[in-house]
Amino acid sequence: MSARPRVSVVVFPGSNCDTDAAHAVEAAIGASAKLVWHGDHDLGDPDLVVLPGGFSYGDYLRSGALARFSPVMDEVRAFAASGGAVLGICNGFQVLCEAGLLPGALLRNAGLRFVCRDVHVRVETIRTPFTAELTKGDVLRMPIAHGEGNYELEVPELEDLLDHEQVVFRYVRPDGTRGEGANPNGSRDDIAGVCNRARNVVGLMPHPERAAEELLGSADGAKLFRSFAASLLVAR
Amino acid sequence: MTAAPANLTPELVSQHGITPEELDRILSVLGREPNLVELGIFSALWSEHCSYKSSKVFLKELPTKGPRVLQGPGENAGAVDIGDGLAVVFKMESHNHPSFIEPYQGAATGVGGILRDVFTMGARPVALLDPLFFGSPSAPRMHGLVDGVVRGISGYGNCMGIPTVGGSTFFHPAYDRNILVNVMAVGVARHDGIFRAKASGPGNPVLYVGSKTGRDGIHGASMASDVFDDEKAQRRPTVQVGDPFVEKLVMEAVLEVLKGDAVVAIQDMGAAGLTSSSFEMCARGDVGMRLDLSKVPTREPGMTPYELMLSESQERMLIVAHAGREEEVAAVFRRWGVDAAVIGEVIPEPRMVLLFGGETVADLPVAPLVDDAPVYRRPLLFPKPVPPGEAGIDLAGAPDEGTALERLLSSPNLGSPRWIWEQYDSSVQTNTVIGPGSDAAVLRVKGTTRGLALTADVNPRFVAADPERGAAHAVAEAALNLACTGARPLAVTDCLNFGNPERPEILGQLAAAVKGISLACRALETPVISGNVSLYNETDGVSILPTPTIGMVGLLEDVASAVPSFFARENDVVAVLGETRDELGASEYLATVLGREEGPCPQVDVLAFRSTVDLLVELAADGLLASAHDVSAGGLAVALAEKTQGPLRLGADVNLDTALLPTVLLFSESAPRVVVTFRPGLEKAFLEVARRHSVAVNFVGRVVRGPLTVRVNGRLAVEIAPDEVARLRESAHGVLTEVSA
Numbered sequence: 001m002s003a004r005p006r007v008s009v010v011v012f013p014g015s016n017c018d019t020d021a022a023h024a025v026e027a028a029i030g031a032s033a034k035l036v037w038h039g040d041h042d043l044g045d046p047d048l049v050v051l052p053g054g055f056s057y058g059d060y061l062r063s064g065a066l067a068r069f070s071p072v073m074d075e076v077r078a079f080a081a082s083g084g085a086v087l088g089i090c091n092g093f094q095v096l097c098e099a100g101l102l103p104g105a106l107l108r109n110a111g112l113r114f115v116c117r118d119v120h121v122r123v124e125t126i127r128t129p130f131t132a133e134l135t136k137g138d139v140l141r142m143p144i145a146h147g148e149g150n151y152e153l154e155v156p157e158l159e160d161l162l163d164h165e166q167v168v169f170r171y172v173r174p175d176g177t178r179g180e181g182a183n184p185n186g187s188r189d190d191i192a193g194v195c196n197r198a199r200n201v202v203g204l205m206p207h208p209e210r211a212a213e214e215l216l217g218s219a220d221g222a223k224l225f226r227s228f229a230a231s232l233l234v235a236r
Numbered sequence: 237m238t239a240a241p242a243n244l245t246p247e248l249v250s251q252h253g254i255t256p257e258e259l260d261r262i263l264s265v266l267g268r269e270p271n272l273v274e275l276g277i278f279s280a281l282w283s284e285h286c287s288y289k290s291s292k293v294f295l296k297e298l299p300t301k302g303p304r305v306l307q308g309p310g311e312n313a314g315a316v317d318i319g320d321g322l323a324v325v326f327k328m329e330s331h332n333h334p335s336f337i338e339p340y341q342g343a344a345t346g347v348g349g350i351l352r353d354v355f356t357m358g359a360r361p362v363a364l365l366d367p368l369f370f371g372s373p374s375a376p377r378m379h380g381l382v383d384g385v386v387r388g389i390s391g392y393g394n395c396m397g398i399p400t401v402g403g404s405t406f407f408h409p410a411y412d413r414n415i416l417v418n419v420m421a422v423g424v425a426r427h428d429g430i431f432r433a434k435a436s437g438p439g440n441p442v443l444y445v446g447s448k449t450g451r452d453g454i455h456g457a458s459m460a461s462d463v464f465d466d467e468k469a470q471r472r473p474t475v476q477v478g479d480p481f482v483e484k485l486v487m488e489a490v491l492e493v494l495k496g497d498a499v500v501a502i503q504d505m506g507a508a509g510l511t512s513s514s515f516e517m518c519a520r521g522d523v524g525m526r527l528d529l530s531k532v533p534t535r536e537p538g539m540t541p542y543e544l545m546l547s548e549s550q551e552r553m554l555i556v557a558h559a560g561r562e563e564e565v566a567a568v569f570r571r572w573g574v575d576a577a578v579i580g581e582v583i584p585e586p587r588m589v590l591l592f593g594g595e596t597v598a599d600l601p602v603a604p605l606v607d608d609a610p611v612y613r614r615p616l617l618f619p620k621p622v623p624p625g626e627a628g629i630d631l632a633g634a635p636d637e638g639t640a641l642e643r644l645l646s647s648p649n650l651g652s653p654r655w656i657w658e659q660y661d662s663s664v665q666t667n668t669v670i671g672p673g674s675d676a677a678v679l680r681v682k683g684t685t686r687g688l689a690l691t692a693d694v695n696p697r698f699v700a701a702d703p704e705r706g707a708a709h710a711v712a713e714a715a716l717n718l719a720c721t722g723a724r725p726l727a728v729t730d731c732l733n734f735g736n737p738e739r740p741e742i743l744g745q746l747a748a749a750v751k752g753i754s755l756a757c758r759a760l761e762t763p764v765i766s767g768n769v770s771l772y773n774e775t776d777g778v779s780i781l782p783t784p785t786i787g788m789v790g791l792l793e794d795v796a797s798a799v800p801s802f803f804a805r806e807n808d809v810v811a812v813l814g815e816t817r818d819e820l821g822a823s824e825y826l827a828t829v830l831g832r833e834e835g836p837c838p839q840v841d842v843l844a845f846r847s848t849v850d851l852l853v854e855l856a857a858d859g860l861l862a863s864a865h866d867v868s869a870g871g872l873a874v875a876l877a878e879k880t881q882g883p884l885r886l887g888a889d890v891n892l893d894t895a896l897l898p899t900v901l902l903f904s905e906s907a908p909r910v911v912v913t914f915r916p917g918l919e920k921a922f923l924e925v926a927r928r929h930s931v932a933v934n935f936v937g938r939v940v941r942g943p944l945t946v947r948v949n950g951r952l953a954v955e956i957a958p959d960e961v962a963r964l965r966e967s968a969h970g971v972l973t974e975v976s977a
Contacts (some may be wrong), residue, residue: 012574014481016397020666023682053664055395058481112975114390116661144395145661210663215680215796218671 003067005031005229010076010092012038015088015210017053017089024209025050028222029229038070047232048085049076051092053145053207064094065104073099083230085129086201090146093193093203102196102203103161104153110186114147115158118218119184121192121206123171126162128168128195128202132234133227139176140220142206144184149205151187151194158188169193169204202214238850244269253277258610261270265604273541273590273598278605281515284771287609289735291769294750302763304726310520311432312353312504313423314765316727318791320684321427325359326531328420328692328731330770335417338475339384343417344392345478348550349398350421352504355487356553358431358494359423362665363397363679364393365692366403366419367731367782367785371412373648373972378412383976395480396487399668400660401677401754404693407648413775418731420692424681431494433503433513435518440582441562442514442525445569446552447487447578449510450535452476454546469489482551482574489572490553498561505552511545515588519606519612524587527580529597531567541590541597556582578840602896616747617740621702622821622836629820629835636895637873637902637946637953640829642964644870644903647828651968652881657787673881674801675866677718678792687795689723691788695869696781702837703745707784709837709907712845713868714788715760716908719849720864722799722856723790730767730786735779737771745782746771752840753784759842760849762788799856800883801865808862808939809916810888813848815932816872818900824869825903838905844931851929860914860922868911873902873946873954875911880944880958881965887944887958890937895964898948913939 007025011018022033025048029187030167035045043049056067069074073095080086082102088096096102109115123131153161153199160168169192183190185205208221249259252275262270262278270278283291300308306323307315313327331346342902347364355363366389371378377550398421411629435442452475501521503513510532518524529544539547557565583589588605589599613939634640646649657672669687670678676691691714699706715725735742746769758763773780792798803810821835822824855861863882867875872892879889894901914922919935926933943963947956 013278014395014484016395016484016664023666026427054397055481055484058395058479060481114661116394116663117658144381145663145664147394207663210666213290216663216666232365236293 002100005029005035005048005232006230007048007050007196008036008043008044009033009050009052009071010038011035011068012056014056014058015052015054017193017207021050021052021089021209024092025225026136026224028212033122036072038072040072041075043075043079045083048087048228049079051088051095053090056091056095058131060211061200062185064098067095070101074101081196083200087130088203089207089209093205094148095200096203102194103157104147104151106206107150109150110147115184116143116145118126119206120172121173122172125165127165128199129228130202130224131227131229132218132231137176140223141218142204142208142211142221144207149185149187151191152190153200161194164197166195166197168195168202246283249761252276253283255277258282261610265601271598272750273545274600276542276546277337277511277598277600280511280523281307281572281605282712285507286512288659288769290609290612290614290743290771291746292611293613294398295749297750297754298764299754299757300763300765302761303766305763306427306430308765309767311520312356314727314729315425315430316765317359318681318686321429321502322429322681323425324422324688324789325354325357325425325930326422326495326729326787326789327353327766328418328729328785329768330733331417331419332415332733332770332773334475336415337585339381339474340388341477343385343388345476345550346417346419347389348478348480348483349506350419350707351398351483352506352553354423355419355490356502356504357423357425357434358429358432359811360491361398361423362667363422363677363690364398364400364419365690365787367402367692367784368403368603369406369411369416369783370411371407373407373970375409375412379972380976381415382972384793386659392480393652393966394428394661396484396667397664399662399664400602401668401679402672402690402692405653405656405696406696408696408781409745410718410781413778414773414780416773416780416783418785420729422690424787429494431499431502433501433517435501435517435523435556435582436521437500438582438583439559440556441559441564441578442527442580442582443557443562443576444532444579445574446551447479447482447549447786448535448575449531449539449547450538450549451547453550453935454543454548467930478550485572485574486551486553489569489574493565493694495569498557499563500556500558502555505554507548509546509548515606517554518586518588518602522586524583524589524602525580526583526587526589529590529592531577531579533575533577541592563691580790584954587714588598593760613657614737614743615740616743618744619703619748621739622820624836628818631897631899634830637898638826638955640903641762641873641954643829643958644824644874645799645961645964646968648968649824650870650874652965655969655973658866669795669798670721670800675717678721678795678798680795685794687792687798689718689721689790689792691717694783694784694785696783697822697827697833698837699749699782699784703748703782704752704839707749708756708842709840710784710786711753711756711760712840713907715762715785715849716866716910718788719852720799720801720866721792722797722853722854723760723792723850725788725790726764728786728788730764730784731770732775733770733780733783733785735774742779746885749782749784756842759846775799795855795968797859799861799864800882801879803865803879803886803913804882806939807916807942808913809919809935810890810907810937810939811912811935812914813931814900815904816896816904816909817905818896819904819906823903823905825871838907847929848910848931851931852910860917860918861912863913867911869905871903871905876944877945877956877961879911880961885958886939887942889937890946890950891934893945894948896951901948
């Protein structure tokens with residue numbers, strides 16, 4: 001019998017999806033989840049680190065701009081550098097970009113407003129721990145809830161990202177095609193989530209933890225966590 | 237007393253909103269003249285906003301008790317048992333005047349204030365609902381007001397991580413210059429974790445926690461107790477500025493500290509800030525406090541005791557801790573980066589003694605200010621309900637039914653507010669089973685199989701036509717909305733928004749509305765456990781429509797069986813529960829399609845509502861319902877059209893036979909009525925249950941993949957595709973949906 005995956009969820013002041021993420025990994029893969037205070041230096045030997053959604057430090061400067069200076073981020077950097085799996089959701093994605101662990105930046109939504117609704121995203125690569133058990137082209141339904149999800153990066157960086165198959169999710173229509181009505185925030189190339197070159201750090205704007213149980217209208221988000229759990233078994 | 241008495245000029249007294257009679261009362265309470273600090277304190281505590289002096293005599297009528305009620309009115313919020321040792325804690329409040337002056341901050345701080353009321357009870361907030369009442373979309377400033385209010389709610393609630401799952405939006409010219417922003421917050425607590433705001437234990441330390449005190453919002457309570465004019469609209473400094481990030485930290489720290497046993501009592505510093513929190517906590521415990529105002533953390537130098545007592549700076553709380561535990565409490569706040577300071581202690585004498593720089597700056601008895609505030613029995617004129625005309629409603633010039641339906645669907649009050657609620661985070665906390673846009677929102681309660689159903693609404697046009705009946709309708713309709721999801725209604729919070737109570741006809745509206753609420757709450761066994769009164773909603777002599785907003789919470793035993801509003805499955809049977817009468821009076825049809833506001837409020841038979849609620853709860857529990865949607869504004873035709881707006885965008889073939897005029901049948905707002913669907917073959921079982929509850933059932937058609945068609949006495953009256961319904965509803969708010977410059 002395999003051990004339960006150990007998941008550490010970082011709590012920044014202003015995080016508000018920390019307990020949601022912990023609940024979802026417990027429900028989806030029976031993980032043992034632990035909340036790690038941003039001021040701590042000990043991640044607690046996890047298999048996965050989640051940077052959750054929310055408004056770290058109120059996001060008054062720029063989303064995620066202050067959180068990257070939190071003491072715990074040194075540990076997250078070291079953990080990622082050693083190949084540990086890191087998932088940044090929404091504000092967590094913004095923190096990862098600000099911290100330089102992922103390329104690009106998240107700007108204000110093209111519509112200038114906060115948007116909360118279900119979106120469809122397409123799996124663009126299965127070469128990450130969170131998509132390894134999925135099929136390229138799979139369409140997942142999950143909610144978004146953000147005011148700054150407009151992913152942007154310079155053209156050379158974008159080409160680099162595409163060359164290395166680092167786009168993990170794109171916003172699509174329910175039938176899986178790109179085009180009008182799919183992209184909720186104006187993000188470059190309909191990008192909803194990306195990974196780093198080493199493919200162990202993934203960030204996305206949609207909330208898989210809010211779509212991890214059928215009762216809530218979609219269990220598609222649980223597939224990311226199950227994929228991670230499966231990849232962990234392979235690695236072990 | 238060392239502070240000099242105030243020079244009590246008539247101007248000074250009147251600037252404080254104190255009448256000459258009230259001044260006499262103050263002089264007799266004190267046996268001397270008050271100083272300026274004391275005058276300010278009297279002014280705040282005796283304001284309408286804090287003392288309910290005009291409404292108190294009526295509010296006593298409301299039923300507030302029930303077997304599940306754990307806490308009724310009088311605390312920060314009410315609490316009701318939901319089983320498993322858990323309680324739902326909720327309250328609704330208004331932030332009307334501030335939102336008209338500065339919509340973003342006004343609405344944002346409205347959210348902040350009501351959330352504090354809930355989490356000071358020891359409950360973690362799980363939901364917000366926002367009933368909003370705006371003027372005509374084309375009225376001056378309205379675009380900016382709507383945009384600002386929605387962004388304010390969104391900015392505060394989203395950052396706090398509390399999902400906004402419901403509410404309502406109503407547009408009417410009566411709100412052109414006095415919009416209403418009501419906010420309801422709902423939390424969940426353990427029974428044994430419910431905290432109250434009753435100070436006790438002489439010698440116990442009094443802690444101030446939260447944001448530093450600034451000069452913002454001084455006299456907000458008095459502002460909320462006065463009529464409005466252009467000059468007052470310039471009173472921007474009296475609107476507070478909110479910081480949801482700080483409130484999030486304060487909330488986490490409060491919930492953490494309340495898990496222990498170091499705290500005796502806690503209260504939010506809401507309207508009238510430090511004044512109301514300290515006095516009210518003492519009044520409940522029949523004790524006093526000695527507070528040193530020089531110890532209050534301040535944001536700017538040179539603040540006077542007067543300003544410190546009356547500031548409405550946001551995100552602050554007052555805590556009484558057990559003696560010797562103050563450091564433990566303060567340490568939790570400091571870990572969350574929140575200020576905490578011991579500013580005084582509880583004393584046995586029921587007096588408030590305020591020190592500043594070593595001097596006594598106020599020394600007041602507690603009870604006369606809180607419990608013995610003036611109570612007014614102002615002259616009142618009971619409203620005469622609009623009577624039914626002898627010939628009924630004149631339908632000359634009425635368009636065909638299909639055209640009328642299109643106009644209704646694209647009108648502001650029936651159009652889709654999706655663009656509003658998409659700005660609110662409705663799915664954070666991962667409890668949202670049914671989100672905004674349905675009859676009621678449904679949240680699961682983690683760790684149980686139960687769910688909470690939530691709604692907040694009122695039809696002000698009905699209340700204007702007949703305050704008693706209209707208010708009863710608001711309660712009964714809320715219960716029906718909850719029951720449509722399968723939930724059993726539990727209890728009510730109300731937000732009574734009215735005009736100037738010094739006008740006898742306005743006070744009559746209030747009195748009649750309270751009567752209607754009482755009547756319906758008794759019949760439905762849904763006690764009122766908390767609430768708020770907002771008076772003086774009048775600008776330049778124009779009063780709002782009487783708006784007693786009703787928030788209601790219901791309980792689902794099995795949240796997985798929650799019933800959706802929309803057509804759910806092809807070929808399901810469509811049935812209408814209840815009877816349609818010739819009741820186009822005060823209807824949305826009449827106002828929108830024929831441009832007339834007249835006629836009586838429809839009948840409200842609260843026992844018929846009760847039966848329909850009972851029927852729906854039973855049908856849902858037995859798994860007989862595939863969908864249920866209440867028929868309200870816009871009547872049966874609009875209800876059917878709305879039912880097509882589910883994720884599957886299904887239509888229906890509906891055949892109605894009637895002795896009424898087709899227009900009356902399709903657009904009358906008779907209640908209670910519900911459009912339900914269920915699996916074919918269940919008709920007999922369905923009829924049997926309905927008969928037991930004495931509710932009329934008409935099987936009227938089938939759900940189809942295709943358009944909604946409605947035939948009346950065999951003639952095709954309506955044919956509309958679900959996508960067209962969506963297009964019309966999405967177009968209803970025009971320029972309002974765009975970001976305001």
